[in-house]
Amino acid sequence: MPRQEAGRAADSTADVVSSAYRDGGAVGALNVITLEHAEAVVTGAEAAGRPVICQISENAVRFHGSRLAPIARATAALAETAAVPVALHLDHVTDEALLHRAADCGFGSVMFDASALPHAQNVAATRAAAQWAHAQGLWLEAELGEIGGKDGVHAPSARTDPDQTRDFVSATGVDALAVAVGSSHAMTTRTARLDHDLIARLAKAVPVPLVLHGSTGVPDAELRQAVAAGMVKINIGTALNAAFTGAVRGTRDGRPPAALTVARLAMADTVTSALRTLSGGGYGTG
Template identity: 55%
Template sequence: MTLVKTRDLMNRALERGVGQAAFNIVHLETLEGLVGGAEAAGLPVILQISENCANFHGGLEPLASAAMAAARQASVPVSIHLDHAESEELALEAIGLGFGSVMYDGAHLPYDLNVAATRRVTEHAHKAGVYVEAELGKVGGKDGAHAPGARTDPCEAAAFVAATGVDALAVAVGSSHAMTERKAVLDLPLIARLKSALDVPLVLHGSSGVADDAIVAAIGSGMTKINVSTHLNGFFTRAVRDYLAANPAVVDSRKYVKAGREALVPEVSRLLALFARAT
């Protein structure tokens, strides 16, 4: 297998009525752990690089190049996705770099400006065969940029998709970004109404705060793409802390980041299998 288009993975998940996992890369070690987990599960994965992550690394291209190289060498299908790009320029850069998909996040803009900007990104992306995700309804959390408790209106969502031409829509249904406890309560009836109202796949952001059974129920109600970041970051960080506590004299950083990388593999594999068998 090799680097594939996000559209192919999303269509596969839709046809099978299962969830497609999308996990965020933070640095090279998480990239390697995520690919290792997908290979252990024998399942496809979407790897995501956020605008925040690109800014942390001083630019998008270096980490993107590493991700694409890892995808090409993987034994399972892997696609590369730009997550939460509030910058149109960054979205266009990702398209030019060969990303399989981009998420343009215009949720911070007034509705009309969000529609116009999202449409511009979508038109450019589609010329290059790139899949586009957008957001409507302000998923909670994430540095105060999104309002907790927000919900996506199905009628507005249908109008937004029609006006922008996007391929997938992230919707607000009760989850919130950066949660460290898995106690979010999802609005399953709203997910079902959104699924009925739209002809594009639904995306669940903030899934780190959602328990396994609730994610499975959300997939059964109509969610397709399931984004997870903070939950996996916790596994990596706890493993590093444990290694350093047990080995206080260590100075070779490879030893403790290896512990973090290895801690990702079983949980990534477990989540991929959980989402893939959900109905």
């Protein structure tokens, strides 16, 4: 049965993340590209009995012809009838115009990504984004440290400096911060090794939740250790796409209903396993 009657608003990212932050735990944030992704994330979270964040990236919006509202409102409608808390997050936004569309499309939060800019420009742009977001009642995440694998710009060897992190959070007023600690976007093998000592120092340096991007490439044991050290929001995207394509290739019936059904089920299973990992279970081969 739904947790509340249909028609309630999607849960607030601030509430979902703050609850995990207070409890010393973590919440999974799963990338949504299609309606099947969104259905899989909600179904997988319900099976795990865990809250979840559905996040739609700027790249996903481009995939939909730069139309944000259809996929956002469809995902929000799923969140409204879910049996667990489901929040809606707009991820890796570099376009200010897209940022300003978030408030009208059901999002509770935005990750504004100015990390490719020189540091002073990142600070100025992120401060302005945070001020706008807060005026709209939105929670804002930012990035510092150029997390590896992003469009060939960010080096996997980059690491975030705790002192710079403290100054950045103070100067910008952000609500959460993605930091570079050894993970990399778009990894297809689970071989990343994180700097857990750095995570602990970063967690002590700032009064906001830390976010781990590129979590698909991080083994289970590393993820659990990262959460114990202070990571709170754990972003997972590539794992869902790998499950989707693997399931479609493995089905004997390539017609859309059958292929999409098995793909959605495979993604839901991946979500359930990932969320159980973050709560102490297991998800892959780590």
